[in-house]
Structures are given as C-alpha cells and as structure tokens.
Amino acid sequence: MRDMIKHLNQTIHASALCTGVFLCLSFSASSVASGQNLLDGVKQEISRQQNQLDNRQQKFDSLQKELKQQELGISQTAKKIHLADNQLSMLKTSIAQLEREQKKLEQLQLGQQEMLKELLNAQYRQGKNSQLSNLLSGEQSNELDRMTVYAERLSQARSQALNQLAATDTELQLKYHQLKQQREQQQIVLAQLNTEKSALESKQTTRKKTLKSIKGQISSSNQYLNELQNNEKRLVTEIAKAKAAAEAAAKAAANKAPMDGLARHKRKLPWPVKGSVLHSYGTTQQGELRWKGMVIAQSSGSQVKSIYSGKVVFADWLRGYGLMMVIDHGKGDMSFYGYNQTLLKKVGDNVRANEPIALVGDSGGQERSALYFEIRRKGAPTNPKSWLIK
Incomplete structure (x- = not known):
C-alpha cells in the first residue's frame, strides 16, 4: 500500500513537472514572438523616420535649388538695371554737353549774323561811293585804287562770313538732331529700367516665399548648425579649386595685374563697402x-569694390554664401565677397584696387542686405579687419 502511494505521488509530481515545463515553453515562445513583433515595429518606425528625413532633405535641397535659380534671376535683372542706370548717367552727361554746345553755337550764330549785317551795310555804303562817281568827280587814281582794294576785301569778308554762318547752321542742325536722338534713347532706357525694376520686385517676392519655406524645413538649431557646417565645407572645396585654377593661370601666362600679395599692405587696404x-x-x-x-x-x-588688384578666380552662386566672388592677389592671398545681388566681373578678369566688382545684396538666403567679406592666406582665414584702413 505504501509503495502504491509513493508511486502515485511520483506520478503526480512528474505530471506537475511536465505541465510546468510545457507552460514555460509556451510562455517563452510567446515572448519571442512578441519581441520579434516589437523589433519589426521598431525597424518599420526607423525606416519610416529615415524616409521622412530623406524626403525632408530632398525637399530642402530642392528649395535650395529654387533659391539659387531665383537669386540668379534677380542677379541678371539687377545687372540690367545697373547697366541701364549707367547708360542713363552717360546719356544725361552727353545731353548736358550737347546742350552746352548748342548754346555756344547759337551765340556764335548771332555774332556771325550781326557781323554779316555790318559787312552788308559797309558794302552798301561803299557802293554809293562807286568808282564811276569818283572818276566823274575828278578823284585821283591813288584814291580809286585804295577804294577798289577796300571793296574787294569787303566782298571777301562778306563771303567768308556767309560760309561761316552756313557751317554754323549745319553744325547747329546736327546738334539738334543728336539731342533729339539722345532724349529719345533716354526715354527708351527709362521705360526698360521701369520694366526691369517691376520684374525685380516680382522675383524678390517669390524669393521671400522660398526663403520662408526653407526656414520652415529647419526645425532645430542642430539642423541649422549642420547646414552651416556643410556650407563651409562647400566653400573650402571651392577655395581649393580656385587656388588650383589661380596657380595654373599663373604658370600659363603672365598676369597684367600686380600679383604681389597683401603682405605689404596690412592696415592700408580700403574697405570693400562702408x-x-x-x-x-x-x-x-x-x-x-x-x-x-x-x-x-x-x-x-x-x-562692392576690390580691396586690392588681382584676378577673379571664382564668380558664381554658392549655397549659404549666395553670389560669391573670389579674387586672387598672388602669393597665396585671396579675398572673398559674398551675399551679393549681382556680380560685375567674371572668372579671368583682372581687377584694380577700389574697382567695382559687385553690388551688395542678400543672396544665399540672407534676411537683410549686407556683404560677407573674408581674407585667406594660403587657405587659412585671417581677421580681415586687421588688413583694412581704420
């Protein structure tokens, strides 16, 4: 009996043990399945977040491309306005000069007309004292010869005065015609200028919308810092290209502009803008x-004016800096001019100190118009203010 009870207890214990193992195995399998589902969910979320980041970056890059095209369009329009302003200034100067010449010719014409009147009166008076009347009155031959010479000279003077008056009239008519053409051209340029200014305002409005969208894409200071760092990397890359181009150009041909570097001009260079x-x-x-x-x-x-003579080695739009110009001054010295509205020089142009090279703007997505100015020596940035006149 005792053996039977012992065997029953062993059977019950074994049965309980088997049940516990089964439950443990079942629970373990359930946990693994749950964990796998959780892992799959995390992977899906990571993938979704990555896709969002990729899409956001693509949209951000697309907006930057739009900004570039808009600012290049603004640059072209601004350059047309600049050229039209210069043309108007030249026309204004030319018209003022023509008006002064016209007044001088009119005064000369009046003087010549008065002289001609006096000559005609003198000839008329001399005619009344003719050679025939002098002969009949018994004048001596010496007096007759003198009067004859006087009459001939009077006739020559009258003829010369008439020729001068005719020449003055012709020149005056030419001035009238030139003035008319200049004033008509002035009106055409003014009309073009007004059209370009309207186009510029429209493009600037579109740019503001794009700029607002770009700011909306930057949701944190870390993103903004990352963008600034990337912009600096782009600038360094362009510097290396510009440096290589400058060295190649120096080897290929002699540069007309002095390329003696900036070393001797510290604290003597003019400000690019005031x-x-x-x-x-x-x-x-x-x-x-x-x-x-x-x-x-x-x-x-x-x-914007060049601080010193040199050669343009970069003139293009650069993300973060807008329309940028880089001038090589020789011996590893370069000056940088960014945020411009438009560039007045192109790569390969020689420039002189204080020569206009660009117009101040807000390109590169800036909120206000200003000039970004930098000096690098052998690729390393240096404080530009220490090189400028105080």
Whole structure:
C-alpha cells in the first residue's frame, strides 16, 4: 500500500513537472514572438523616420535649388538695371554737353549774323561811293585804287562770313538732331529700367516665399548648425579649386595685374563697402562654429569694390554664401565677397584696387542686405579687419 502511494505521488509530481515545463515553453515562445513583433515595429518606425528625413532633405535641397535659380534671376535683372542706370548717367552727361554746345553755337550764330549785317551795310555804303562817281568827280587814281582794294576785301569778308554762318547752321542742325536722338534713347532706357525694376520686385517676392519655406524645413538649431557646417565645407572645396585654377593661370601666362600679395599692405587696404559690422571675425555663428570673415551692413545695390588688384578666380552662386566672388592677389592671398545681388566681373578678369566688382545684396538666403567679406592666406582665414584702413 505504501509503495502504491509513493508511486502515485511520483506520478503526480512528474505530471506537475511536465505541465510546468510545457507552460514555460509556451510562455517563452510567446515572448519571442512578441519581441520579434516589437523589433519589426521598431525597424518599420526607423525606416519610416529615415524616409521622412530623406524626403525632408530632398525637399530642402530642392528649395535650395529654387533659391539659387531665383537669386540668379534677380542677379541678371539687377545687372540690367545697373547697366541701364549707367547708360542713363552717360546719356544725361552727353545731353548736358550737347546742350552746352548748342548754346555756344547759337551765340556764335548771332555774332556771325550781326557781323554779316555790318559787312552788308559797309558794302552798301561803299557802293554809293562807286568808282564811276569818283572818276566823274575828278578823284585821283591813288584814291580809286585804295577804294577798289577796300571793296574787294569787303566782298571777301562778306563771303567768308556767309560760309561761316552756313557751317554754323549745319553744325547747329546736327546738334539738334543728336539731342533729339539722345532724349529719345533716354526715354527708351527709362521705360526698360521701369520694366526691369517691376520684374525685380516680382522675383524678390517669390524669393521671400522660398526663403520662408526653407526656414520652415529647419526645425532645430542642430539642423541649422549642420547646414552651416556643410556650407563651409562647400566653400573650402571651392577655395581649393580656385587656388588650383589661380596657380595654373599663373604658370600659363603672365598676369597684367600686380600679383604681389597683401603682405605689404596690412592696415592700408580700403574697405570693400562702408557700413556697420554686423558680425566680426571669430565671433560665434552657431554652436561651436565661428565666423571666418565679417559681415558688413549696406543697402542693396551699393557698389562692392576690390580691396586690392588681382584676378577673379571664382564668380558664381554658392549655397549659404549666395553670389560669391573670389579674387586672387598672388602669393597665396585671396579675398572673398559674398551675399551679393549681382556680380560685375567674371572668372579671368583682372581687377584694380577700389574697382567695382559687385553690388551688395542678400543672396544665399540672407534676411537683410549686407556683404560677407573674408581674407585667406594660403587657405587659412585671417581677421580681415586687421588688413583694412581704420
């Protein structure tokens, strides 16, 4: 009996043990399945987030391309306006000169007409004292000869006066015609200028919308810092290309402009534009990123001038810097001019110190018009203010 009870207890214990193992195995399998589902869900979420990031980046890049095209369009229009303004200025000067010449010719014409009147009166009076009347009155031959010579000279003077008057009339008519043409051209250029200004305003409005969309895509300071860092990398890449191009050009042919570098001109160079400094070299731009140049405030359309003679090695739109110009001054020294509205020089052009090279703007997505100015020596940025006249 006791053995039977023992065997029953063993059977019950074994049965319970088997049930527990089954339950454990079932629970373990369920946990694994649940974990796998969770892992799959995480992977799907990561994939979704990555797709969102990719789509956002693509949209951001697309907006940057739109901004580039819009700012290049603004640049072309601004250049047309600049050229039209110069043409109007030249026409104004030319018209003023023609008006002065016209007045001089009119005064000369009046003087010649008065002289001709006097000559005609003198000839008329001399005619009344003719050779025949002198002969009949018994005048001596010497007196007759003198009067004859006087009459001939009087006739010559009258003829010369008539020729001069005719020449003055012709020249005066030419001035009238030139003035008319110049004034008509002035009206045409004015009309073109007004059309281009309207086009510029329209393009600037479109640009503002794009710029607003771009800002909407930057949702954190980290994203903004990342964009700034990428912009700086692009600039460094372009610097390397520009440096290589400058070295190749120097080897290929002699440059007409002095390429002696900036070393001897520290604190003697003119400012590229006059204005207040918005950002100084070395100050914080974002996070640990610092300004490699300086930003000088100035109204849109103001002239940007080269600080020293050299050769243009880069003149194009660069993300973050807008329309940028880089001038090689020789011996590894380069100056950079960014945020421009338009560029007045192209790659390969020689420039002189204080020569206009661009117009101030807000390209590159800037909120206000200013000039980004930087100096690099052998590729390394240096404080540009220490090179300029105080």
